[in-house]
Amino acid sequence: MNWLDSLNSEAFALFGQHIKWSDMTGNVIGLIALALGWRRSIWTWPAQLFSGVILLAAFAGAHLSGSAGKQLVVITVAVFGWIQWNRGRGQAQDGSIAVRFATWRERAALLGAAAAGTLAVGALFTAVPTLSWDPWPDAYIFVGTVVAMYAQARGMVDFWFAWLLVDAVGVPLNFANGFAFSGFVYVIYGALVLWGLRDWWLRSREDTRRPVLEGAPA
Template sequence: MSLADILEPLQQPLFTVLGTAVSWTEFLGFGSGALCVWLVARQHIANWPIGIANNLFFVLLFTQAGLYADAGLQVVFITLAAYGWWTWTHGGGPGTDVLPVRRTTRTEWTWLIAAGVVGTLGLTLLLERVTDSTVPFWDALTTALSLMATYGQCRKRLESWWLWIAADVIYVPLYAHKELYLTSLLYVGFMTLCVVGLRSWSRDLAVRRRDALEVTA
């Protein structure tokens, strides 16, 4: 039995949204993605294995939809998830196994923005020349924003939520354009969860700073 035969059931339609069939792949991606973001907002370590499962579903989905940069991005996400999983449990420094929420430094912003611009331009050219993508720039831009956000998530940088929100604002109409309506709806939910995560991490940072001031007072 080939890999295609094994994966074929996941490509079968499960139900229909707005006249478009929704496959098992899209449905499972929807569920695992929503659970993953909710767990990130709660700073729960289980977000990483759930996120890896979500990435695998989306590799299949995006390849079928011709969103090649997004499909390749999921492979990178799996690698970053392994790094983030380790960092959240070992990156807190001596005496702690918990990584605290921090703000993104000016130096980090400088290289993140530079990498984002270069990555967007490079991916746009690549997609235009070697794929049949109909949305090369938007595919590349969301890829770059997502990678920037994922780095921040791995390091528990508060501003990673703003980067995710920026990416989601583009993802919603992009996926609707590709007739991935359930995935488009998922990203509306992601934006809501991102706001929840931003508020939760902001409160955590404020409490940690207040406790630090009380200790030094």
């Protein structure tokens, strides 16, 4: 048994569901990353990167190309976000970052990109069935993650709403494809997302007079 097989082996059973080591480890680190994001700590990015690497191995082994692709996005955007937050002129001494709501133009651009991206990726997965067993939910999760993480990297409060929409599809998809721990953890994710949304919403009021990110509109 190689390291990938060991990573994707069963750790234990929970409520009749088989829990894989990769699924469990990646999602626990993901929870830590989300909590760090809620605290506006720059360490959310290396945590998201590490979580993405582990879950990439898990989903690739299950032939879920959209979910695996999502982890590639997590890894890439984690590096981008780390750089962005390091350059943030609104950073406090505790390493947190100033946040804001997106403008209506930015929201329209994000929604348009999400819709167009989902149609394009979903069409690709449908045309090439070997890429994904659940093409449209997979495409939705893949593109939604791109949008959410980009908005987070730009310090937009709106990224929490995007995560809620991704999770609404991700939970049943994970259960249906044998990633039960991901399904259970996403329930916790939902609570943390709502908590984080409230915190960032309140923080955005405090930061309205401060520049958010270098090169970004105040």
